[in-house]
Amino acid sequence: MEGQDRETTGARAADEHHADIYGEDGAVRSSFLAQIGAAIADRDTLTLKREVDDLHQSELGDLLEALHPEQRRALVELLGSDFDFSALTEVDEAIRLDIVDNLPNAQIAQAVQELDSDDAVYILEDLDREDQEEILSRLPFTERIRLRRALDYPEETAGRRMQTEFVAVPPFWTIGQTIDYMREDKNLPDRFSQIFVIDPSFKLLGAIDLDQILRTKRAVKVEDVMHETRHAIPATMDQEEAAREFEQYDLLSAAVVDENDRLVGVLTIDDVVDVIQQEAEEDLLRMGGVGDEELSDTVLATSRSRVPWLLVNLVTAFLAASVIGLFDQTIEHIVALAVLMPIVAGMGGNAGSQTMTVTVRALATRDLDIYNAARIIRREVGVGFINGIVFAVLIGMVAGLWFHDANLGGIIAAAMIINMFAAALAGILIPLVLDRFKIDPAVASAVFVTTVTDCVGFFAFLGLATWWFSVP
Amino acid sequence: MEGQDRETTGARAADEHHADIYGEDGAVRSSFLAQIGAAIADRDTLTLKREVDDLHQSELGDLLEALHPEQRRALVELLGSDFDFSALTEVDEAIRLDIVDNLPNAQIAQAVQELDSDDAVYILEDLDREDQEEILSRLPFTERIRLRRALDYPEETAGRRMQTEFVAVPPFWTIGQTIDYMREDKNLPDRFSQIFVIDPSFKLLGAIDLDQILRTKRAVKVEDVMHETRHAIPATMDQEEAAREFEQYDLLSAAVVDENDRLVGVLTIDDVVDVIQQEAEEDLLRMGGVGDEELSDTVLATSRSRVPWLLVNLVTAFLAASVIGLFDQTIEHIVALAVLMPIVAGMGGNAGSQTMTVTVRALATRDLDIYNAARIIRREVGVGFINGIVFAVLIGMVAGLWFHDANLGGIIAAAMIINMFAAALAGILIPLVLDRFKIDPAVASAVFVTTVTDCVGFFAFLGLATWWFSVP
Numbered sequence: 001m002e003g004q005d006r007e008t009t010g011a012r013a014a015d016e017h018h019a020d021i022y023g024e025d026g027a028v029r030s031s032f033l034a035q036i037g038a039a040i041a042d043r044d045t046l047t048l049k050r051e052v053d054d055l056h057q058s059e060l061g062d063l064l065e066a067l068h069p070e071q072r073r074a075l076v077e078l079l080g081s082d083f084d085f086s087a088l089t090e091v092d093e094a095i096r097l098d099i100v101d102n103l104p105n106a107q108i109a110q111a112v113q114e115l116d117s118d119d120a121v122y123i124l125e126d127l128d129r130e131d132q133e134e135i136l137s138r139l140p141f142t143e144r145i146r147l148r149r150a151l152d153y154p155e156e157t158a159g160r161r162m163q164t165e166f167v168a169v170p171p172f173w174t175i176g177q178t179i180d181y182m183r184e185d186k187n188l189p190d191r192f193s194q195i196f197v198i199d200p201s202f203k204l205l206g207a208i209d210l211d212q213i214l215r216t217k218r219a220v221k222v223e224d225v226m227h228e229t230r231h232a233i234p235a236t237m238d239q240e241e242a243a244r245e246f247e248q249y250d251l252l253s254a255a256v257v258d259e260n261d262r263l264v265g266v267l268t269i270d271d272v273v274d275v276i277q278q279e280a281e282e283d284l285l286r287m288g289g290v291g292d293e294e295l296s297d298t299v300l301a302t303s304r305s306r307v308p309w310l311l312v313n314l315v316t317a318f319l320a321a322s323v324i325g326l327f328d329q330t331i332e333h334i335v336a337l338a339v340l341m342p343i344v345a346g347m348g349g350n351a352g353s354q355t356m357t358v359t360v361r362a363l364a365t366r367d368l369d370i371y372n373a374a375r376i377i378r379r380e381v382g383v384g385f386i387n388g389i390v391f392a393v394l395i396g397m398v399a400g401l402w403f404h405d406a407n408l409g410g411i412i413a414a415a416m417i418i419n420m421f422a423a424a425l426a427g428i429l430i431p432l433v434l435d436r437f438k439i440d441p442a443v444a445s446a447v448f449v450t451t452v453t454d455c456v457g458f459f460a461f462l463g464l465a466t467w468w469f470s471v472p
Numbered sequence: 473m474e475g476q477d478r479e480t481t482g483a484r485a486a487d488e489h490h491a492d493i494y495g496e497d498g499a500v501r502s503s504f505l506a507q508i509g510a511a512i513a514d515r516d517t518l519t520l521k522r523e524v525d526d527l528h529q530s531e532l533g534d535l536l537e538a539l540h541p542e543q544r545r546a547l548v549e550l551l552g553s554d555f556d557f558s559a560l561t562e563v564d565e566a567i568r569l570d571i572v573d574n575l576p577n578a579q580i581a582q583a584v585q586e587l588d589s590d591d592a593v594y595i596l597e598d599l600d601r602e603d604q605e606e607i608l609s610r611l612p613f614t615e616r617i618r619l620r621r622a623l624d625y626p627e628e629t630a631g632r633r634m635q636t637e638f639v640a641v642p643p644f645w646t647i648g649q650t651i652d653y654m655r656e657d658k659n660l661p662d663r664f665s666q667i668f669v670i671d672p673s674f675k676l677l678g679a680i681d682l683d684q685i686l687r688t689k690r691a692v693k694v695e696d697v698m699h700e701t702r703h704a705i706p707a708t709m710d711q712e713e714a715a716r717e718f719e720q721y722d723l724l725s726a727a728v729v730d731e732n733d734r735l736v737g738v739l740t741i742d743d744v745v746d747v748i749q750q751e752a753e754e755d756l757l758r759m760g761g762v763g764d765e766e767l768s769d770t771v772l773a774t775s776r777s778r779v780p781w782l783l784v785n786l787v788t789a790f791l792a793a794s795v796i797g798l799f800d801q802t803i804e805h806i807v808a809l810a811v812l813m814p815i816v817a818g819m820g821g822n823a824g825s826q827t828m829t830v831t832v833r834a835l836a837t838r839d840l841d842i843y844n845a846a847r848i849i850r851r852e853v854g855v856g857f858i859n860g861i862v863f864a865v866l867i868g869m870v871a872g873l874w875f876h877d878a879n880l881g882g883i884i885a886a887a888m889i890i891n892m893f894a895a896a897l898a899g900i901l902i903p904l905v906l907d908r909f910k911i912d913p914a915v916a917s918a919v920f921v922t923t924v925t926d927c928v929g930f931f932a933f934l935g936l937a938t939w940w941f942s943v944p
Contacts, residue, residue, distance in 0.1 A: 027841035058720045066843045092839075182686045192683050193665050193724065210682035211664050214654045247749070248530045250742040252665065252724060269741050270722040276745065277719070280752030281833060287756065288829025289822060295830075295839055299854035303862075306826050306855065310863060313822045317815040318870065324814070328807040335800040338810035342796070342926070343789040345814070350761060350785045354778050357760025358767075361753060367564075367767055369499035371538045382771035383778065390775075391782060398790065454814070 021059055028066040036063065040074050048075065049082050061090025073102050085111040089122045094296035097126060105131060109138035116190060117164040118271060121150045125160065149264065158242045159235030161275065162256040162265030165189035168196040169222055171205055176218030193252040197226045202262040204232055204255050232257045233267055242267060243275040283364055286442040287357070312447050320454035327462035336403045337465050340412055344461045347391060348419035348453035355380050355427025356449050360441045363431060377428050384424025392416040411468055415461035419453060426452040493531055500538040508535065512546050520547065521554050533562025545574050557583040561594045566768035569598060577603060581610035588662060589636040590743060593622045597632065621736065630714040631707030633747065634728040634737030637661035640668040641694055643677055648690030665724040669698045674734040676704055676727050704729045705739055714739060715747045755836055758914040784919050792926035799934035808875045809937050812884055816933045819863060820891035820925035827852050827899025828921050832913050835903060849900050856896025864888040883940055887933035891925060898924035
């Protein structure tokens, strides 16, 4: 290892497997893809099974996403019952549906039984009602009841995301009994970080973290070391709110309870991490004017999904244009106004979107609330005022020199101050008001803010010019 | 509980404590704030200690953020050694520094010893070098060594975020010995989900999850049940990359190793969740043209931090204006062009930012790579073309009717198709090229994309008009 870069050595030694599949740029290696592609073309099931066998579900998911659609379907078909269905939870919805729609329901029903219930639900929830029912009807009774219970909770709730496998013991057991039970029971969940304490009616009494069990003597009773579960999650709670509980209280897992406080499942941090990513992504995409689209969507689906946002912007663009239309005579006299007016509107738009971005994010993370709203509004208005003056001076000087007209410089400077002020107010007040009316500020703020900065920018600049130069 | 809403009942029963402090809107209750405020005014230490005692660190953090700065400092002072310093990891950097700067270094040194090492580092890393050294020098030897080691790793690396407390055992121990050791040892970390297996030189051999220990008979040897730690994190790895490992492999915790593969700490999922949030937030803020600002920053600091972005936009705004300037004679003849031109530029800007948002996000999550780049570029160009035609027809008709001029309608329609096409190309190629040159596409893409759509929009529309109407 001599002479090698220290960092690389550490990383490679610790993570050789990872390095095999992924290249330097984090994408699946082309040599690996070619090898799998060749094996698929040869229908060489043996090689495929060997290569895919020790991939983690997320690695298999990345492989599926990197393959061509025909290769992908062929791979799943060739692997047959050796295909790890949990990889389907790691790919785009469009790819997942494409794969599942190509498989007989009997095979899906078989595969779903091997999965943790949360993964099974994740795959089943996107299928149409008919297929879902047929697959469920092929499952053993208890499995069917469990999955149906989770599927009965609304989308994006804790109940939908929960795992129905968990370890629960009565309060009067000792730690020793509990450990022995876990050593004997073959039906334990794949991974767990706490066990729950329940009464005979499944009502949740408390929980014990595994490290607590390991620190405790065998003779101690469960009820003496369990902690009350302050953070039990109602099954109908929105997944985003549940994620916020996990973040706030640094939870690894939490009990999910029904309306009678009976334990029905457990929500784990890995699912919550997915929810957090998904929600952050939603906010970012919404602010950019795109909805729930995925990279694997078709051209037509993507076009269609982006039209509504462009339509809304079209209406506001005509609104801004009609403001300019009010002053067509002034522009005819002084064409320089037409040249300069997009600067006033554009700078206002940029300043407004800075304020808006901060506001939308602070609302999403609940950092902005009634206690600091007044202070933040004052701050943003102050920032708008200061930056308004800074850029008024700059733009005024450049414009005045460009067109050899000090008056024009003064007018654009004054319009800049007015528009930066309007931008600050719009950037903070519009998201706040939308949020108050329960409209997602990430979706709707941008269009309103730019409408304000365009209209105010054009009106202030052209209006001041009309008045100053006394154009009839 | 009869007659009550089912959901509310479940939530309340499960989480009574939470409901005490927070109101319906998720903000700290004003009644609770008033009560704390009154106790601070009365310097009623007893009440304060009682009220604050059973708050979770994040609840205390929220309380600190909701108080006025003077109240905040007074509360920390009144609580004295009863103040839970881990709450400082839950507040804005500006608030944390304000509180810490007001405390004597001796008190900070005392408090830091009670914290997990990752929390201690989080608080110490923002202090100036001098205070940091003085506080470290007051700590016991082992504590000092541990914190200094973490502080020596660069910012935003796994080494900075890791916890230096962990449980490690030799491979030849039995599970029984291991459990007994954990029952006896009083210096265990507060919470842990796996234990590590090391050789005498602290070289990492493997790990065992706690649930595995509980499933295994006492006589079994550690080396027979441990798994190789595929996902050990080099201490110098960027925290974002470490977070990606956690996400990909659904880890709860991971060993952090130095350049010789020696175990130096453990990274836990709760810190990773913070990193994920932080990185998603950074991307969102950068795309909105704001840097690392916090809600608690002052007006001047905020103004200053937003100026660079506005300056860059100013330059591009003048560039777009100079494109308009090329056609001032045409505008003088046909003022309608000045009225309509912002529509062409603006719609292109919106379409471009849709494509750009999707691209930037896909690059951040590594969903976009060399295997699908060509396909995604084709898709975006297709979308730009289709939506270009849709909006060309719409805008062409409205503009033609507005100014009673079919030629004008035709010209704006043609310009729209050109600009939507340019928007799609710019929206995908600019982030891809920036990413290739290791420039963060979230920061720089927006300004380049709007420059393209403004310039192309104005040039296409005014240029076509000049040519068609043969303005000299």
